[in-house]
Amino acid sequence: MKWIRERDALIAQTLAFVQSVTGRKEETLLTGSASVPPPIAMEVTSVVVIEDVREVEQPPQTAPPPQPFQVSPPRRSGDFRSEVLARVANFRKHQERFEREREEFCQSTLAKVRDAISNPPPRPPAAT
Secondary structure: OHHHHHHHHHHHHHHHHHHHHHHHHHHHHHHOOOOOOOOOOOOOOOHHHHHHHHHHOOOOOOOOOOOOOOOOOOOOHHHHHHHHHHHHHHHHHHHHHHHHHHHHHHHHHHHHHHHHHHOOOOOOOOOO
16 A cells, blocks of 8 residues: 555645745735735644654755846847848758658659559469
């Protein structure tokens, strides 16, 4: 019944997460900077698993400070136009290649069919 232990561990982790989140929201409630919905009531089925999970939990890691947003320099109108024209030309080349490959495949398939019609394979000898 491994799935029961896994389920209980998941419930315990969820409960710990909810408690940590609601604890942080209570701090913001004291400052009055955020509106907080009422806490969610949860039912826990196994107290032993909760204790095991608390032993395994790792301390929260601090996130690295956010990097400032980098803005790329604006494009000149000529650069944008030349890029679009290059992409359109590249697209046309691919479409022409696909069309050529389809035509070659069709011609080779038709040649095989015509050859099979004009030169049928020999019939096997009749069984007696």
